[in-house]
Amino acid sequence: MKKENVKPFLDEIMKAMPEVTVLTKEEERLIYAHGCYPREYKWLLQGTYKYLPSAILMANCTQEVSKILELSQKYEVGIIPYGGGSGIVGGTIPEDGEVMIDTKRLRDFEINPINGTATGGAGLTGAEFENLLNNAGYTCGQYPQSFQSAVLGGMVSTRAIGTFSTKYGKMDDMVNSLEVVLPNGHVYQSHKCPKASTGPELDQLFLGAEGTYGVVTKVEMKIYPVAEKRYFEAYTFQRTEDALEAIRQFVQNHVHPAVVRLYDEEEAIPKLAEFHYEKDQVLLIVGYEGLARQVDLERELVNEYCVKNGGVNKGTEAGEAWFRTRFSTxxxxxxxxxxxxxxxxxxxxxxxxxxxxxxxxxxxxxxxxxxxxxxxxxxxxxxxxxxxxxxxxxxxxxxxxxxxxxxxxxxxxxxxxxxxxxxxxxxxxxxxxxxxxxxDEHGEAGVEVMKKIKDALDPKGLLNKGVLGL
Ligand SMILES: Cc1cc2nc3c(=O)[nH]c(=O)nc-3n(C[C@H](O)[C@H](O)[C@H](O)COP(=O)(O)OP(=O)(O)OC[C@H]3O[C@@H](n4cnc5c(N)ncnc54)[C@H](O)[C@@H]3O)c2cc1C
The missing domain is CATH 3.30.300.330 (GMP Synthetase; Chain A, domain 3)
Known part of the structure; x- marks a missing residue:
């Protein structure tokens, strides 16, 4: 990162792309300086905020992101892609005073009902994307707790997951294709076929790369008709181990309710008290959605496995209460x-x-x-x-x-x-x-693969330096 080049870099961007908004005021830079990593809260409260980005660039389209990255190579200026800022692992800390690309103006939206997909700009929040789908009678089933703030590009980049994952899968399963701008400005667009046997799955390289291999600009997601029926119910069990066994059995028998949430002996205490259930139990919430007949059958099957393992059905109240308060932290x-x-x-x-x-x-x-x-x-x-x-x-x-x-x-x-x-x-x-x-997780050889890919795509190490240790 050549800090002395930031000014000429920004000057060339403003000249070449007047539509890109460039934020440089200190208060604006402070807003972008932190995500939701708990240490960032502490740094704010300590009153000595150490890391400010040099500037924030609000790009409007893929071509602008591409030109910004191309110029970042010319000037050797470090770049951090910034989505909703809800990341909680320190993925957007501008330790070297990097320039940030705010992706929230990337807002394309298009549905392909025949293929069962919808394409969204990387800057749409989970809630915005889902509302647009719901208006057309569809859902993608992705409801992370940060639904209101996390954007599609951020969710791809962290392999995010929502609470209805047992039915709809995780972000890694939901994506059908991606558009990504590589560190040198080249644009990669994956083919939209449902399966290929022509080499490794390149989309998966960018899923979870946390912006180190490129900036995601468009995301094609699988979509489904809005559910005909949604139903929640709860079970209590004597022990966490008993409930885990019931869950293992029904999932391994291909029974996939949308929501499966098991609270252990401690976390269950206030919930058991709230609904006046017997003490010293664990609480399992199960949520179903889809075709009405499918929901009814799944309930019947889940009930069999739960009862077999000592579960007691407690009706709908606790599950419905969870659904109402599911975004609270x-x-x-x-x-x-x-x-x-x-x-x-x-x-x-x-x-x-x-x-x-x-x-x-x-x-x-x-x-x-x-x-x-x-x-x-x-x-x-x-x-x-x-x-x-x-x-x-x-x-x-x-x-x-x-x-x-x-x-x-x-x-x-x-x-x-x-x-x-x-x-x-x-x-x-x-x-x-x-x-x-x-x-410790991937082994030295696994980390070596990640590093070699990084070196090949971004030899000057300008994109999201330090994230994933790269
Ligand atoms: C209250 C709360 C609840 C949460 N609940 C959940 C949950 O239920 N499930 C879950 O999975 N996570 C959850 N998270 C974590 C967080 O919301 C996710 O990690 C989310 O995917 C981050 O998205 P974002 O748009 O906010 O990304 P950001 O925080 O902006 O960025 C995260 C990382 O992705 C990179 N990045 C962002 N956009 C792009 C892009 N377009 N291209 C390339 N790289 C990019 C950034 O550089 C950074 O490294 C929660 C966080 C909070 C604060």
Missing amino acids: KKMLDYDATKGGTADAIEVAAPWDCIANVWREMRRALEPLCTVVDCHFSHVYHTGASVYVIFHADTQGDDYDGEKRYLECLDTAIRTSLKYGGNISHHHGCGKAKAAYLA
């Missing part, structure tokens, strides 16, 4: 905003044969460092599931203590997951926060 934000406090959601994945150990040991390891540890399982697969551990800590100290405790909790959670057979991230990505652990 107030408890976590309260701890982040507290002087000396910190909180985060660490989400890892593990195979079925070790998932209970990963969950139990992560909880056990974090408890001494935290005020409250909540654990649930909300994404389930044929071979395993995710474990979602939310830690809330209050050091009673200052915001430097809060930051220090955050790093201790993160390290403890990740090392414990790896030790018991889990990974380092299920869907939040790696960013800069988890980069140091990447080789």
